[in-house]
Amino acid sequence: MQNTVTKTEEITSGVLAGNRRSIARAITIIENGKAEAKKLIASIYPHTGKAHLIGLTGPGGSGKSTLIEKIVREYRRRGKTVGVVAVDPTSPFTGGAFLGDRIRMQELSTDPDVFIRSMATRNYPGGIARATKDAVKVLDAAGKDLVLVETVGAGQSEVEIIKVAQTVVVTYAPGLGDEIQAIKAGLMEIADIFVVNKADRESADKAVMDIQAMLQLNDKKTAWKPPILKTTALTGEGVPELVEKIEEHRRFLEKEVGRERDLEKAETELVEALKEGIARSIIDELKREGKFEELTRKIVERRTDPASAAEKLLRKQLRRRNDA
Amino acid sequence: MQSTRKIRVLIAKPGLDSHDRGAKVVARALRDAGMEVIYTGLRQSPEQIVETALQEDVDVIGLSILSGAHKTLFPRIMELINEEGLTDMVVFAGGIIPQEDMQELRKIGIKGIFGPGTSTETIIKFVLKNAHKRT
Secondary structure: OHHHHHHHHHHHHHHHOOOHHHHHHHHHHHHHOOHHHHHHHHHHHHHOOOOEEEEEEOOOOOOHHHHHHHHHHHHHHOOOOEEEEEEEOEOOOOOOEEEOHHHHHHHHOOOOOEEEEEEEOOOOOOOOOOOHHHHHHHHHHOOOOEEEEEOOOOOOOOOHHHHOOOEEEEEEOOOOOOHHHHHOHHHHHHOOEEEEOOOOOOOHHHHHHHHHHHHHHOOOOOOOOOOEEEOEOOOOEOHHHHHHHHHHHHHHHHHOOHHHHHHHHHHHHHHHHHHHHHHHHHHHHHHHHOHHHHHHHHHHOOOOOHHHHHHHHHHHHHHHHHHO | OOOOOOOEEEEEOEOOOOOOHHHHHHHHHHHHOOOEEEEOOOOEOHHHHHHHHHHHOOOEEEEEEOOOOHHHHHHHHHHHHHHOOOOOOEEEEEEOOOHHHHHHHHHOOOOEEEOOOOOHHHHHHHHHHHHOOOO
């Protein structure tokens, strides 16, 4: 075990020095979720919280990857260093994945101040991977000024990105079908900025109007009114204006609700870690005692249902702890 | 946290030819075999390919070439891999590579060379056999 400790330390200091190989290794360790992942996250965590975290989400084919390439270039022009995590789906059948977001970001690949990592969801729901938020921490700790996360092509309920990003950009493209259908409830509510990409298309203005109409129905009173911008990612038109808006939102967060959002995020992360830990410890114990299989069999045979079985288990566990 | 180890493969197209049917077939086959496959797109320089492999921390790099420039591009790629210390990554190649060049390419560290007509099964087996030697 001595070995693992030193390895973690070595990777941590590499990450903090911005070493590309260490960053890459760190993300792999986190993705594979071994015991060292926890140690690694713990050791880099004090060095995070400096980067601005931006999420890009929206339906597949709305131009997220192309737009990211242009956004990164605009930030590079402004002298900022950038990390990108691009998420694509894992096949639920084979467990494999085809990660193709880099195809649109080729020209960024040799810029030493840009680090791009493709990531498969590994069947984690919500449009990102389980490892995404910790991979973002690695890039943050490595000193990137901003970290962009591209979600999988998202529809209505892939809203996990709000747990990662401080500024959420929702992209849409005209002509994708039943206009705003694709971004109704969920995505509509998490957007800090809307982008109608492929704005050179005829129906772009109609898409803008549709989003406007949806927003007006939204009666939530908030200090930040999500703007709707038009971009043509292929030519880069509208991208400087988009980056300006992102910066405006960053300043807004710093002044207004930033702290509150940070607290909310910390709370969610803590609750999730607790849930995972509690579940793990109970499951491990049951498996050791051979009771896990017994219970699952009972559920299949309809002698109990999953919720009741879980409740009974929890009660028993709590009683045991009290006795101890 | 559940522990899962996935094989990550980079499929890259060095050089100027734009025939990527073969590369895509291989990418797809490896994906269907449960691997995570990163595809670079066309016309990549050796620098772009090696930097991508580094950032993506892949286990295996597959190079597809049909332009005939393998004798200049592959040695450069292997040189960069050595410079960056990525020698634990396994490199294989596919495309149009004449018999008489193969030995030379093997000598510089290209572990597998697969010509036209190779079944995807053969390539999957090669990757499975070689990828897990990494820690």
